[in-house]
Amino acid sequence: MTIALVARALAAWTPGLPALGALIVGAALLGRTPPSERFTARVAQAALWLGAIGSLAAAGLFLAGGGEPFEAPLGRWFHSGDYGFELSLRIDALSAASTLLVAVLLLATARFSIAYLHREPGFHRFFLLVLLFGAGMQTLVLAGSYDLLFAGWEIVGLTSVLLVGFFHERTAPVRASTRVLVTYRLTDVGFLFAIVLLHHAAHTTHFGALFDASRSELPVTAAALGLLLAAMGKSAQAPLGGWLPRAMEGPTASSAVFYGGLSVHAGVFLVIRSWPLFEASLPARVALVVVGASTAITSALSAQVSADAKSALAYATISQVALMFVECGLGFPNVAIAHLLVHSLLRYYQFLRTPSVLQDLIERRAALGAAAPDALAGKWEKLAPRTRRLLHRLAVERFELEAALDRWVLRPLLALATALDALERKVERASAAPKHPPEAPRVPHEAHE
Amino acid sequence: MTAALLSVFVLPALAAPWLHASARPRLVRRTSLAIACGVLAWSIVIHAENAIAGASEASLSIGGVALVVGGARSVLASVVALVAVGALAFAPRRSIDGRAASADLLAETGSLLALHARDPALVVAGWAMSAWPLLGGAHHRAATQLARVTIAISIALALAAFAGLPWSWAFALAALARLGVPPFHSFAIAALHRAPPWAAVIAIVSPLPLLALGLEPATPALSNVLLAAGVAGAVYASVVALVQNELRRALAYVHVSVVSSVVASMGSGTGEGIAGALLAGVSATLAIAGLVFVAGVVEARTGTGDMRELGGLHDRLPLAAAAFLLFAFAAVGFPGTLGFVSEDLAMQGLAPSHPALAVVVLVASAVNGITLYRCWKRTFLGPARESTARVGALVTRERITGFAWAFVLVLGGLVPAPLSAIRESLEHTRPPVVDRAESAATAPAQRTTSTRARSK
Numbered sequence: 001m002t003i004a005l006v007a008r009a010l011a012a013w014t015p016g017l018p019a020l021g022a023l024i025v026g027a028a029l030l031g032r033t034p035p036s037e038r039f040t041a042r043v044a045q046a047a048l049w050l051g052a053i054g055s056l057a058a059a060g061l062f063l064a065g066g067g068e069p070f071e072a073p074l075g076r077w078f079h080s081g082d083y084g085f086e087l088s089l090r091i092d093a094l095s096a097a098s099t100l101l102v103a104v105l106l107l108a109t110a111r112f113s114i115a116y117l118h119r120e121p122g123f124h125r126f127f128l129l130v131l132l133f134g135a136g137m138q139t140l141v142l143a144g145s146y147d148l149l150f151a152g153w154e155i156v157g158l159t160s161v162l163l164v165g166f167f168h169e170r171t172a173p174v175r176a177s178t179r180v181l182v183t184y185r186l187t188d189v190g191f192l193f194a195i196v197l198l199h200h201a202a203h204t205t206h207f208g209a210l211f212d213a214s215r216s217e218l219p220v221t222a223a224a225l226g227l228l229l230a231a232m233g234k235s236a237q238a239p240l241g242g243w244l245p246r247a248m249e250g251p252t253a254s255s256a257v258f259y260g261g262l263s264v265h266a267g268v269f270l271v272i273r274s275w276p277l278f279e280a281s282l283p284a285r286v287a288l289v290v291v292g293a294s295t296a297i298t299s300a301l302s303a304q305v306s307a308d309a310k311s312a313l314a315y316a317t318i319s320q321v322a323l324m325f326v327e328c329g330l331g332f333p334n335v336a337i338a339h340l341l342v343h344s345l346l347r348y349y350q351f352l353r354t355p356s357v358l359q360d361l362i363e364r365r366a367a368l369g370a371a372a373p374d375a376l377a378g379k380w381e382k383l384a385p386r387t388r389r390l391l392h393r394l395a396v397e398r399f400e401l402e403a404a405l406d407r408w409v410l411r412p413l414l415a416l417a418t419a420l421d422a423l424e425r426k427v428e429r430a431s432a433a434p435k436h437p438p439e440a441p442r443v444p445h446e447a448h449e
Numbered sequence: 450m451t452a453a454l455l456s457v458f459v460l461p462a463l464a465a466p467w468l469h470a471s472a473r474p475r476l477v478r479r480t481s482l483a484i485a486c487g488v489l490a491w492s493i494v495i496h497a498e499n500a501i502a503g504a505s506e507a508s509l510s511i512g513g514v515a516l517v518v519g520g521a522r523s524v525l526a527s528v529v530a531l532v533a534v535g536a537l538a539f540a541p542r543r544s545i546d547g548r549a550a551s552a553d554l555l556a557e558t559g560s561l562l563a564l565h566a567r568d569p570a571l572v573v574a575g576w577a578m579s580a581w582p583l584l585g586g587a588h589h590r591a592a593t594q595l596a597r598v599t600i601a602i603s604i605a606l607a608l609a610a611f612a613g614l615p616w617s618w619a620f621a622l623a624a625l626a627r628l629g630v631p632p633f634h635s636f637a638i639a640a641l642h643r644a645p646p647w648a649a650v651i652a653i654v655s656p657l658p659l660l661a662l663g664l665e666p667a668t669p670a671l672s673n674v675l676l677a678a679g680v681a682g683a684v685y686a687s688v689v690a691l692v693q694n695e696l697r698r699a700l701a702y703v704h705v706s707v708v709s710s711v712v713a714s715m716g717s718g719t720g721e722g723i724a725g726a727l728l729a730g731v732s733a734t735l736a737i738a739g740l741v742f743v744a745g746v747v748e749a750r751t752g753t754g755d756m757r758e759l760g761g762l763h764d765r766l767p768l769a770a771a772a773f774l775l776f777a778f779a780a781v782g783f784p785g786t787l788g789f790v791s792e793d794l795a796m797q798g799l800a801p802s803h804p805a806l807a808v809v810v811l812v813a814s815a816v817n818g819i820t821l822y823r824c825w826k827r828t829f830l831g832p833a834r835e836s837t838a839r840v841g842a843l844v845t846r847e848r849i850t851g852f853a854w855a856f857v858l859v860l861g862g863l864v865p866a867p868l869s870a871i872r873e874s875l876e877h878t879r880p881p882v883v884d885r886a887e888s889a890a891t892a893p894a895q896r897t898t899s900t901r902a903r904s905k
Contacts, residue, residue, distance in 0.1 A: 147793075150784075193804070
């Protein structure tokens with residue numbers, strides 16, 4: 001019993017320990033003298049190791065309980081009248097596996113980054129953001145309600161944006177971070193809307209209570225589609241996936257943990273977690289399949305024409321994540337879970353190795369004695385030349401999705417805004433004009449003669 | 450209690466003429482800041498006394514002047530007082546002379562008067578006084594002219610109730626004008642863009658919570674008007690904000706958009722919506738004020754507010770950059786800040802009855818977040834420029850005030866219980882001005898079903 005209590009406490013602290021680490025590093029940065037790299041590294045590793053112990057405790061509790069899901073209530077954050085924001089963690093197969101994955105990848109990232117970012121001016125800022133990300137990601141996977149999951153979701157999004165713009169003295173990373181933020185902010189509207197709908201219908205967003213309730217009482221299609229929109233943004237699904245290749249501007253370690261390992265799979269996690277809603281809504285499942293299939297095809301082709309290794313990996317990641325969407329849409333969420341876990345680990349490793357990909361290629365060729373045969377190239381050659389040219393052009397132009405968004409959404413909006421702004425300034429200038437215009441200067445009488 | 454209230458109201462008003470006439474700038478700055486801090490301290494003490502006693506609102510009379518104190522009003526009074534302190538602490542020394550200090554304290558007195566008075570005439574007088582920093586005419590012509598016109602409209606509408614207009618409607622329209630909800634927003638934009646930051650914040654940003662308090666819709670028709678005006682204003686301002694190149698002008702449009710969202714939430718008429726709106730008013734006031742203050746700090750050091758000429762300030766002003774980012778996320782409801790709590794409540798109030806409008810307000814909020822991030826990015830990130838290469842670090846008073854500001858926003862987000870008690874104080878929901886005016890009217894007041902539901 002005591003062990004169970006201790007394990008519960010440890011599990012409850014899993015999201016809190018990285019947050020505490022972030023607080024310590026942040027407080028140290030506010031001092032007159034910046035902390036040493038050793039101090040920051042030790043705080044980060046300690047927080048992440050303790051968090052990993054909490055993840056183990058959570059997984060252990062789940063297994064010890066015979067695989068039965070359970071909830072760990074943490075209290076109430078705030079309330080107003082009948083509405084209250086409850087804090088609770090949910091430990092089931094999905095969250096137990098996910099929290100372990102998060103803990104392992106964060107530990108690996110911290111260890112890798114200590115050497116990789118040694119003497120980098122943003123060393124402390126990087127670890128602050130990674131710790132915050134860890135807190136957010138653990139909150140996301142362990143959350144017992146949509147409310148709490150959304151809080152973790154937002155933290156993950158913010159840290160992602162700030163890490164993309166890590167090298168802020170350059171223009172390209174800063175611009176890329178804006179693109180990421182725009183996508184996240186607009187798609188999160190769907191998440192918020194779904195939460196409010198569910199709360200209004202069921203007076204709760206707790207997964208246990210919500211999914212035990214009769215589905216006929218819930219606005220399943222509207223809520224599922226709102227959640228799908230948010231998942232599309234986070235997991236870079238078409239037509240909202242243009243941000244991911246640009247997000248490679250950040251440090252390699254953050255690219256690996258965010259866009260190879262964890263953050264990009266958050267959308268899939270949300271869909272799997274919300275499976276009872278999707279299961280009850282055929283339109284939502286159809287949307288999953290359509291989005292996933294179209295993204296898988298377009299991204300796979302875009303990966304083939306990418307000029308750099310990181311972009312190619314990014315598109316390949318999007319393609320695999322899209323397949324997870326298809327798996328969910330076809331009614332196989334358990335397959336999607338397994339796919340997610342394995343893919344996270346593989347892609348994380350690949351992203352970390354990206355700077356060495358050329359070296360790896362040379363060593364492989366040397367070991368094989370020749371270039372490995374490319375089966376795909378053979379199939380490509382069998383296509384008609386016109387088809388090959390068309391597919392190549394579409395792939396290079398990313399199927400003109402971004403161009404369409406730019407032409408039909410962004411530019412008209414900005415044109416309207418500019419016109420309205422011009423009108424506003426005209427009104428302001430008119431109100432600033434003096435009531436009586438200054439008199440014309442008098443010309444001396446002698447000048448006329 | 451009476452002596453404390455008296456000092457809260459009277460001291461700043463008594464000090465204002467002396468400060469105005471004083472020719473010793475250093476004494477003026479220190480005295481005005483001390484008085485503002487004193488008012489803040491007293492406001493917090495009064496609120497704490499009320500909270501400990503478990504008292505909601507109470508009526509009392511001081512010198513024949515009928516006032517309502519306690520409950521939500523004591524919280525909002527603390528917010529008004531905090532903004533007055535921030536305005537003086539963040540402002541560059543050279544901008545705080547006798548005239549500025551007296552205007553700041555007069556505006557604070559006006560806001561507190563409007564918040565607590567029962568007499569409609571005093572409320573209107575308080576409105577006018579709270580805009581004094583803009584009406585004085587010492588600033589940009591556009592800001593002054595537009596402020597005079599809009600405040601006059603606002604006062605005229607408020608006084609129109611005496612001529613027979615339904616008080617709720619007159620008050621609501623007057624409040625919309627005073628708050629700067631489109632189409633009455635031009636003066637707010639001009640002021641936040643061109644007037645000194647301290648003046649703009651005191652006159653434009655600070656009155657938001659106290660005006661929101663009186664906006665509770667008394668009829669379904671008024672509710673619909675507030676909803677329509679709020680949603681349209683939120684979208685309009687968020688769109689125009691996207692194309693701004695001047696930092697403070699962008700913040701001005703974000704402010705107008707956020708204010709409009711608060712109005713829309715009040716228009717929902719539900720308990721959660723109204724509580725969310727009031728909390729959003731508090732959160733927005735603190736967040737937007739903080740943003741404008743930081744923008745003023747940047748402008749004072751670089752000599753420009755044009756973001757096309759800024760950039761690369763992250764290394765020179767790291768604390769300002771961090772503060773700006775924190776205030777920006779508080780303004781758009783990021784988890785862990787007071788804005789998240791208020792946005793959550795507001796959506797709980799608005800979405801069930803008006804789901805489409807709730808989506809529109811959420812999209813406007815998302816666009817505001819994008820605008821604020823772009824402002825931060827263009828001001829603090831990127832390669833350093835010549836205008837920003839030799840910028841001085843924050844001074845001690847700026848650091849202390851910034852920390853305190855951030856602390857309040859984060860603490861309010863992590864422990865919102867004391868502020869969420871605003872909802873409980875709304876059991877006696879009608880603003881005293883409306884009650885008093887409508888009790889004298891011949892037609893009985895109409896209550897919405899949501900008000901009945903809320904009083905359960």
